[in-house]
Amino acid sequence: MQSVIELHGVVALLGRFPALAGVDLTVNRGEIVLLQGPNGAGKTSVLRVCAGLLPIERGTGHVLGIDLSTQREAIRSRVGLLGHTNGLYLDLTVSQNISFWASTVGANQAEVEAAMSLMRVDGRLATVKASQLSAGQRRRTALASLIVRRAEVWLLDEPHAGLDSAGRDELDSLLRTAVASGATVVLSSHESERASALASRSVVIDGGRAQ
Amino acid sequence: MQLDKTSPSGTGTPATRTLGVLVIASLIALSLFGLVFSAEDVVQGSTVRIMYVHVPSIWVAYMAFAFTAISSAVYLTAKNRSLGWDRFAGASAEIGVLFVAISLVTGSLWGRLTWGTYWVWDARLTSTAFLFITYIGYLAVRRLGGTHRQRARRSGVLALLAVLEIPLVHFSVRVWRSLHQEASVADKGTDVELDGLMLFSLFFGLVAFTLLFVWLVIHRQRTLWLEDAYADKGLDAAIVARREEAGV
Amino acid sequence: MSTHSVSRITVSLAVARKDLAIEWNSKILVNQVAPFSAIVMVLFAFALDNEGILQRVAPGLVWLATLFSMLVVIQRTFAVESADGALDALRVAGIDPSAIFFGKAIALMVQLFALELLLVATAVVLYGVEMSALGFLEVLVTLATATIGLGFVGTIYGGLASAVRGRETLLPLLLLPVVAPVLIGATRATEAAFESGGAKVSEGWPWISLLLMFAVIFGVVGSVAFGPLIDE
Secondary structure, three states: OOEEEEEEEEEEEEOOEEEEEEEEEEEEOOOEEEEEOOOOOOHHHHHHHHOOOOOOOEEEEEEOOEEOOOOHHHHHHHEEEEOOOOOOOOOOEHHHHHHHHHHHHOOOHHHHHHHHHHOOOOHHHHHOEHHHOOHHHHHHHHHHHHHHOOOOEEEEEOOOOOOOHHHHHHHHHHHHHHHHOOOEEEEEOOOHHHHHHHOOEEEEEEOOEEO | OOOOOOOOOOOOOHHHHHHHHHHHHHHHHHHHHHHHHOOOEOOOEHHHHHHHHHHHHHHHHHHHHHHHHHHHHHHHHOOOOOHHHHHHHHHHHHHHHHHHHHHHHHHHHHHHHHOOOOOOOOHHHHHHHHHHHHHHHHHHHHOOOOOHHHHHHHHHHHHHHHHHHHHHHHHHHHHHHHHHOOOOHHHHHOOOOOOHHHHHHHHHHHHHHHHHHHHHHHHHHHHHHHHHHHHHHHHHHHHHHHHHOOOO | OOOOOOOHHHHHHHHHHHHHHHHHHHOHHHHHHHHHHHHHHHHHHHHHOOHHHHHHHHHHHHHHHHHHHHHHHHHHHHHHHHOOOHHHHHHHOOOOHHHHHHHHHHHHHHHHHHHHHHHHHHHHHHHOOOOOHHHHHHHHHHHHHHHHHHHHHHHHHHHHHHHOOOOOOHHHHHHHHHOHHHHHHHHHHHHHHHOHHHOOHHHHHHHHHHHHHHHHHHHHHHHHHHHHHHOO
16 A cells, blocks of 8 residues: 555536636655646545545545545544645634644643754743744644644645745655655645655646546 | 436436325315315305414425435435435425415414414414524524535435424423413314314315425425535536636 | 543643633623613613513513624634634634534623623613512523523534534524524512412523533533534
8 A cells, every 4th residue: 555645537616616627646655746737627526625625526536545435533633734825823822822732632841842942932932822923833833732742644735835934944854754764745836846845746736637 | 225326317207296186176175175065154154264384384394304314314324325315305395384384374363363463472383483483493494505415415314403492492382481371272173163064175285285395395305405416517517617717 | 643632621621721711802792792782672661662561571671682793702712712713713623513512502602601691780770670589599590501501502503503604693593493482481589589470480490401401412412513513
């Protein structure tokens, strides 16, 4: 079982609009796959399908061997999705946000602190409300929440967006470490040079399909 | 039942056409029995004739909502999750709402004529009004948009919640009323002495309206089917269009 | 890798604690909803304009004000989930929907209970309601049982209405018919506790059993129905 993600002819709808119009995609364990393509091409939807959030209308899909058509819910605890939105509670502080996500998977305080220092949202930032953070700081908080969730498959939608160059370097090394310890990463990015250097392979998504 | 494989080309089949003729005939017959053949009531006079529409209407409404609940349960539990059952649930609820409205209107007109008032805070009336509102909410949820399956799952769960809600509302409204006044006017007012022919007309009304319900629900289910099929047909075209966006 | 399995109760409590922490940080309930509830009670007094009538109908007004305030609180409790896509994140995290349901319901109940205490106090001050010691106990039990039912049913329909963005306006239409039994039961029980209109304190207890039944039914049903209602 080397392929972690397998999509065949996947059609997925946003309302009545076919955001995905027959995607074929295979991702193997330990890969970092970069999804490229113009805005609105379907990159986000590919990630949401893989996370078990968006139902498949036609075609077949498997993630970690789990059938996305029938067991969409089962996949969710094993993947981590960083979407366009950060999934933060704006009225909670940085450390409250990360601790909440940690408590849902039973991660301890040490793991929370490690993730926070890795993403540089510790110290003064820890007690700041998410609503008062800059875009980059929110992104880092969301990534720290993702780290404590210990996912097997990381699905990252524009993870570089909003980060400064030091933050981007840290993110890249974080992803390399995660992959080295057995995780698989699929990400979309407009930072094509940086992301291509990071990725083991890139796939162009356009017109709701992998080209 | 072959529900999802192919959509119908129209809504009529020889069987439903026969049924339709039967419905028209029985409604004409009901009109004759209700308006001409059956006698006036000793107390209420011709007013009593409202009964031949009022009682069958609420009967159809109850039947329709029960069918909505059953179809929803079948949809949610059946392995293949055939959308046909969801469409039956939706079709039936629409017809139910229509007939509750008819029975509320005819009932309050009847009440105006016999008790001098359109509305009394009687337990049965009050919980019927709740029934009406509840299924208006159900129909609103059906129109929320999204995919067919989203619609089917949401409204299916909602229909089953309504099955719980209705007895609770009815029970609490009944206890509420019984504490404050003795047996309601509505119960006294409808205590009509029915002779043989009146009773026959009433039962004939139930049969005629039941046939009407069956005819309506079949056709409505099929028009909903066509609507879904039309949306799906649009989907094929939309997929092609979506693919052509590539490289533009 | 996700080796730590966490019990549903732990997750429910984490969700509840999170919602209450949000309220603690934002003070929306204290600064916005509670004043709104109080002004509703004052407006009732303007509309009815008669102290005898006010005293008589005080229980009904307390519960009507509760229902209106509840709509605001429910919309708030789901707005914090959709503001930055947190509900998506909860779902991707594979958190059991029934744990989300119980967690959000518990937090809602705590907030509602606080609001109801305020409304009862307002009725005492503004409407001249008086209670015996036993009556006060009965009020507390009524508040508790009614609140549990309202918390469950509010979470079910709040979740459904928030699952479709921009359709939060659907909430009152779906929710208010369902909570009619709570309005009836809680109002009668509170009438008995206030001894308004010649009611006796002992007459309230059967109504409390109706409230309890309502709470149990929707607690059980909600834990099953919530998942399918909020999913895409």
